[in-house]
Amino acid sequence: xxxxxxxxxxxxxxxxxxxxxxxxxxxxxxxxxxxxxxxxxxxxxxxxxxxxxxxxxxxxxxxxxxxxxxxxxxxxxxxxxxxxxxxxxxxxxxxxxxxxxxxxxxxxxxx
Amino acid sequence: xxxxxxxxxxxxxxxxxxxxxxxxxxxxxxxxxxxxxxxxxxxxxxxxxxxxxxxxxxxxxxxxxxxxxxxxxxxxxxxxxxxxxxxxxxxxxxxxxxxxxxxxxxxxxxxxx
Numbered sequence: 001x002x003x004x005x006x007x008x009x010x011x012x013x014x015x016x017x018x019x020x021x022x023x024x025x026x027x028x029x030x031x032x033x034x035x036x037x038x039x040x041x042x043x044x045x046x047x048x049x050x051x052x053x054x055x056x057x058x059x060x061x062x063x064x065x066x067x068x069x070x071x072x073x074x075x076x077x078x079x080x081x082x083x084x085x086x087x088x089x090x091x092x093x094x095x096x097x098x099x100x101x102x103x104x105x106x107x108x109x110x111x
Numbered sequence: 112x113x114x115x116x117x118x119x120x121x122x123x124x125x126x127x128x129x130x131x132x133x134x135x136x137x138x139x140x141x142x143x144x145x146x147x148x149x150x151x152x153x154x155x156x157x158x159x160x161x162x163x164x165x166x167x168x169x170x171x172x173x174x175x176x177x178x179x180x181x182x183x184x185x186x187x188x189x190x191x192x193x194x195x196x197x198x199x200x201x202x203x204x205x206x207x208x209x210x211x212x213x214x215x216x217x218x219x220x221x222x223x224x
Contacts, residue, residue, distance in 0.1 A: 004154075031210065042217070043155065043200065048210035056210045091154050098143050098204065100212060102154035 002026045004103035006092050012109045013082055021077045021106045023092030032075045033093040033100065034067065036060070043091070049075065082110045119198060121219040130188040132218045134201035137182060141213075142206040146175055146186045148197045149217070155200060158186070188220075196222045 005024045013019050025032050034046040048055040049067055066078045075094075079086055089105045124130050136144075142163045147155035161168045161175045161184075168175050174187040184201050198219050202212040 006154075033210070035212075043202075043214040045211050045213070050210070056208070058211075099157065099160060100145065100202075101157055102147075104154045105152075107152075 004092055004094055004101055006090075006103035006106050008106060009104065010107045010109070012111065015084055015110055016081050019079050019082055019108065021079075021090050021092075021108070023075045023077070023094075023103055024073050025075055025092065025094030026096075026101060027073070029094035029096045029101075031055075031095045032067075032069070033095075034077045035091045035093060035102070036088040037091065037105075038088045046077075046090075079108075082108075084110050086110050119217050119219045121221055123221040123223060124191050126191060126193060126222055126224050128191055130186075130191045130195070130220055130222075132186045132188075132199045132220065134184040134186075134215045134218075135182060136184065136201070136203050136213075136215075138203070138205060138213075139182070140205040141182075141203040143204050144175070144177065144184055145202045145212070146173070146184075147200045147202060147214075148195075149200060150197045155202075158199075191220075191222050193222045193224055196220055 007022045032049040037043045045058050047057040047061045064080045068076050087110045089107050091105045092103045093100045145160045146158040149155045159170045159173050159175050161177050166177050172189045176185045198217045200217045201215045204212045
């Protein structure tokens with residue numbers, strides 16, 4: 001069964017450093033997303049991406065965040081200068097229509 | 112320091128019993144709903160979906176009921192198994208904006224053998 005894959009599964013970084021989280025969406029999907037989940041809290045929408053541009057973004061997705069689809073298979077989330085409060089589980093998702101499928105997540109720890 | 116986070120409601124059931132997990136939503140524009148299962152350290156796993164023009168949908172061992180009048184959604188799991196133990200979330204999106212899902216806070220299902 002096709003699935004969304006994310007790498008790395010865990011990322012530890014120092015505050016102020018840049019991180020790139022990587023995702024390979026399901027191959028025939030056209031819509032891509034990043035969500036995050038701070039420990040013990042709800043899953044929160046960050047950004048959606050379609051046709052090589054951002055469709056919608058939340059208030060969380062400020063200038064420190066960016067997304068890119070560098071080739072036909074990868075979808076990345078970059079955080080330019082990480083803050084302590086960026087520590088969370090980051091989930092990539094993709095869809096062909098409304099049905100959203102998630103990857104297993106990258107646990108980001110900012111020290 | 113102070114711990115901040117959600118205190119998840121927990122539903123404990125005996126193996127073999129049926130489980131009912133509930134979710135309330137507030138926006139009348141909510142148009143499409145998904146139930147997700149999340150096991151510890153993993154991503155949300157799609158279980159079943161329902162559109163607002165339906166009030167019931169069945170899958171394998173699962174049924175979703177939608178009551179638009181009271182803005183309530185439920186997930187019924189038949190013959191609950193230990194492997195069903197997880198946190199269950201409902202997620203909704205709104206008419207004209209299927210890019211963005213809003214997640215509920217979740218219910219922890221604990222299946223006792």
